[in-house]
Amino acid sequence: MFIKTKSCRIPKQMDISNNINTKVEEISSSGSLATSQSDRWLFSFTIDLSVFLGSAVVSLLLLWIGACVGVLYDDSPDWAWIGAVLLIDVAHVHATWYKVYFDTEEIKRRLYLYVLVPVIGYVIGVALYSESALLFWRVLAYLAVFHFVRQQYGWVALYRAKLNDKNQIGKWIDTSAIYLATIYPLVYWHANLPRNFAWFVQSDFASLPSIILKILTPVYWIVMFVYAARSLYGWVIKREGNIGKDIVVITTAVCWYVGIVVFNSDYAFTVTNVIIHGVPYFALIYWYSKTRRETANKPYRLLTSNLFGFLLLLWLIAYAEEFFWHRGVWHEREWMFGQHWDWTNLKTFLVPLLALPQLTHYVLDGFIWRRKNNPDFKLVR
Numbered sequence: 001m002f003i004k005t006k007s008c009r010i011p012k013q014m015d016i017s018n019n020i021n022t023k024v025e026e027i028s029s030s031g032s033l034a035t036s037q038s039d040r041w042l043f044s045f046t047i048d049l050s051v052f053l054g055s056a057v058v059s060l061l062l063l064w065i066g067a068c069v070g071v072l073y074d075d076s077p078d079w080a081w082i083g084a085v086l087l088i089d090v091a092h093v094h095a096t097w098y099k100v101y102f103d104t105e106e107i108k109r110r111l112y113l114y115v116l117v118p119v120i121g122y123v124i125g126v127a128l129y130s131e132s133a134l135l136f137w138r139v140l141a142y143l144a145v146f147h148f149v150r151q152q153y154g155w156v157a158l159y160r161a162k163l164n165d166k167n168q169i170g171k172w173i174d175t176s177a178i179y180l181a182t183i184y185p186l187v188y189w190h191a192n193l194p195r196n197f198a199w200f201v202q203s204d205f206a207s208l209p210s211i212i213l214k215i216l217t218p219v220y221w222i223v224m225f226v227y228a229a230r231s232l233y234g235w236v237i238k239r240e241g242n243i244g245k246d247i248v249v250i251t252t253a254v255c256w257y258v259g260i261v262v263f264n265s266d267y268a269f270t271v272t273n274v275i276i277h278g279v280p281y282f283a284l285i286y287w288y289s290k291t292r293r294e295t296a297n298k299p300y301r302l303l304t305s306n307l308f309g310f311l312l313l314l315w316l317i318a319y320a321e322e323f324f325w326h327r328g329v330w331h332e333r334e335w336m337f338g339q340h341w342d343w344t345n346l347k348t349f350l351v352p353l354l355a356l357p358q359l360t361h362y363v364l365d366g367f368i369w370r371r372k373n374n375p376d377f378k379l380v381r
Contacts, residue, residue: 041244042158042379043287048244052155055279056251062271063258073196075266078333084270090318091311092278093361095285098304099368104297113367121359125352133347134203140355141204147362148277149182152252155280158379159245170230174245177227181253184220185260187213197266224253251276284379286310291377325354 041048062080066072076084100106100114107114129136156178160171189195190208198204227249235241259272289304296304304310326333328343329351343350 051280051283055276059272059275073265076270088278089274091314092281094317096361137204141199155248176223185256197269
C-alpha cells in the first residue's frame with residue numbers, strides 16, 4: 001500500500017457492504033430461518049471460521065506476541081509490517097483486479113466504468129494534492145474509513161440474508177451494533193488526538209469535541225448489551241441463532257476496540273485492523289475466481305488455479321507498489337527496497353498515481369458485487 005510506517009491501510013456505493021447486499025430484502029422466498037448447517041455459512045463451515053474467526057484470533061495472538069517481545073506500544077516492527085501491511089493490506093487492494101482487470105470479458109462488459117474510475121480518480125487526486133498534501137491524505141483516509149466500516153456491515157447483512165432473517169427489530173439491532181462496533185472507536189480516536197498511530201499520515205483525521213464521545217459512550221454499551229442479550233436469547237431460549245453474524249459482530253467489536261481504544265499503539269492498531277479486513281476479502285475474491293475459471297481466458301485460469309499462485313501474484317504486485325512508495329515518497333526500509341529517490345518536484349503527480357490502486361479499489365467495490373451484476377455468483381441464494 002502507499003501508507004507510511006505508522007499507518008496500515010483500512011465498498012450505497014463504495015464498499016463491499018453496499019455491494020453484495022444491496023438487495024438483501026429480495027434474497028429469500030420464505031419467511032422462516034434456515035436450519036441446515038450448510039445454509040448457515042457464506043462460503044463453508046471451514047472457510048467462514050478461518051477467515052472471520054481465525055483472522056481475529058491471529059490478530060489478538062499477535063497482540064500477545066507483541067507484548068512478549070516488547071513492541072506492543074511501539075511502531076510496527078518490520079516483521080509485523082511485512083506480514084500485516086504488505087502481504088495483507090496492500091495485497092488485498094490488488095485482489096480486486098481478479099474481479100475486474102485480469103478478466104477480459106468483465107472489462108468489455110463495463111468498459112466505461114473500469115476506465116473512467118481510475119482516470120477521474122487520478123485527476124481528482126492531483127487536484128487535491130496540488131492544493132495540499134494533507135487534504136489529499138485526509139480525503140483518502142475518510143474514504144478508506146467508509147470502506148472499512150461498510151465492509152463489516154456488508155458481512156452482517158449477508159449473514160442475515162443467508163438465514164432469511166426479516167425481523168425488522170433484529171435488523172435494527174444488528175445494524176446498530178455493527179456500525180457502533182466500528183464508529184465508536186473511530187469517534188474515540190477523533191476525540192483523543194493526537195494518537196501514536198494514524199490511518200495514513202499524521203493529522204489525516206480532524207479532531208472532534210469530547211462531548212460527542214461522552215454522548216456516544218453510553219449508547220455504544222447499551223446497543224452492545226442489547227445485541228448480546230438478543231443473541232443469547234436466540235441461542236438459549238429459541239434454540240436458533242446466526243453464528244456467522246455473531247462472529248463478525250463480536251470480532252469486529254473486540255478488534256476495533258482493543259486496537260484503537262485500549263492501546264495507543266501503531267503496532268496494536270495495525271495487527272487488529274487490517275487482518276480482519278483483508279483476509280475475508282481474499283476469500284471472497286478467490287471464491288469468485290473459482291466460478292470464472294471454466295469460462296475465463298487461459299491466463300486467468302492459470303493465475304487462479306491454486307491459492308498459492310493466486311496470492312503470490314498479489315504479493316509481487318504489492319511489493320512493486322511499496323518499492324516505489326518507499327524509494328520515492330516515504331524514504332524508509334532501505335534494506336528492503338534500496339536507495340531513495342528524490343521525487344520532491346514530482347510528488348503532486350506521482351503520489352496520486354501510486355494511490356490510485358487504493359482509490360480504485362474503494363470505488364469499484366461499490367459496484368462490482370451487486371447481485372444484478374453477478375448473476376452466476378451468489379454467496380446468498
